[in-house]
Amino acid sequence: MKSCIDCQVCCHYLTIPVGKFDKDYIEFYKNFGLDMLEDDRVYLFVVPCSCQYITKEGCSIYENRPKVCRQQQPDMTDVICSYKEKWDGKF
Numbered sequence: 001m002k003s004c005i006d007c008q009v010c011c012h013y014l015t016i017p018v019g020k021f022d023k024d025y026i027e028f029y030k031n032f033g034l035d036m037l038e039d040d041r042v043y044l045f046v047v048p049c050s051c052q053y054i055t056k057e058g059c060s061i062y063e064n065r066p067k068v069c070r071q072q073q074p075d076m077t078d079v080i081c082s083y084k085e086k087w088d089g090k091f
């Protein structure tokens with residue numbers, strides 16, 4: 001199984017979910033030239049934006065990282081977890 005420690009995509013990108021029928025928002029975010037991922041329910045616009053706590057060795061506040069970081073689980077079926085394979089070396 002994929003490891004978050006080997007990946008760190010979530011520490012280098014923010015994703016903005018947009019409903020598939022929210023045409024105005026879709027056009028708005030497309031105008032920024034952001035990569036767009038897709039799952040069953042939403043489009044996810046990917047914003048390159050590294051967390052201030054990420055280092056080459058990993059999270060520098062690992063023991064005290066926010067709850068949202070603790071809840072991240074690697075899942076190869078998840079479109080966000082697939083992003084590293086698609087765009088490896090981009091950041």
Ligand code: SF4
Pocket residue numbers: 002003004005007008009010011072073074075080081082084
């Ligand atoms: S949840 Fe997925 S995308 Fe995020 S760091 Fe873990 S493996 Fe990477």
Ligand code: SF4
Pocket residue numbers: 010011051052053054055058059060061062065066069
């Ligand atoms: S706090 Fe740590 S785990 Fe959370 S996004 Fe920042 S570097 Fe990644």
